[in-house]
Amino acid sequence: MTACAGRGEEGGKGVAKTRRVPQRTCVGCGEVQGKRELLRIVRTPEGVITCDPTGKRNGRGAYVHRDRACFDRAVSGRLLKALRADDQAAQLPTLREAFSAVLATPAPRRPQVHRAPVPLPDHLIARNRHGPTRTPSRQRRGSAGVS
Numbered sequence: 570m571t572a573c574a575g576r577g578e579e580g581g582k583g584v585a586k587t588r589r590v591p592q593r594t595c596v597g598c599g600e601v602q603g604k605r606e607l608l609r610i611v612r613t614p615e616g617v618i619t620c621d622p623t624g625k626r627n628g629r630g631a632y633v634h635r636d637r638a639c640f641d642r643a644v645s646g647r648l649l650k651a652l653r654a655d656d657q658a659a660q661l662p663t664l665r666e667a668f669s670a671v672l673a674t675p676a677p678r679r680p681q682v683h684r685a686p687v688p689l690p691d692h693l694i695a696r697n698r699h700g701p702t703r704t705p706s707r708q709r710r711g712s713a714g715v716s
């Protein structure tokens with residue numbers, strides 16, 4: 570008797586197909602989140618510590634929430650270690666300014682809901698879309714010809 574149950578197929582495929590946002594840890598609060606929710610702080614090859622909103626700069630990076638509390642905690646805690654820049658505390662005031670500047674600018678390519686103060690009602694928008702194709706004067710001509 571062979572007790573070989575057909576269990577071998579379980580592993581393998583399935584997980585590979587779902588594309589997930591890379592997860593990063595906030596050095597401030599330690600929460601793990603999608604890369605886009607966090608702001609990258611980078612130590613460039615030249616040794617400059619600055620914010621990297623694009624996330625594409627060269628250098629050693631660490632991630633922090635776009636949040637002052639997280640930033641403060643990061644600065645007084647793990648940030649410099651994460652950047653392997655323990656001796657670079659002198660750069661922190663500059664970094665703080667850069668961080669404030671980033672906070673002041675809206676995150677790139679993120680649909681912001683409350684940003685549009687346009688009071689245009691829905692039916693007007695709909696009419697505008699179909700507008701150019703039908704002109705009332707033409708319709709009149711047509712109906713006049715029928716009689």
Ligand SMILES: [Zn+2]
Pocket residue numbers: 595596597598599600633634636639
């Ligand atoms: Zn955080």
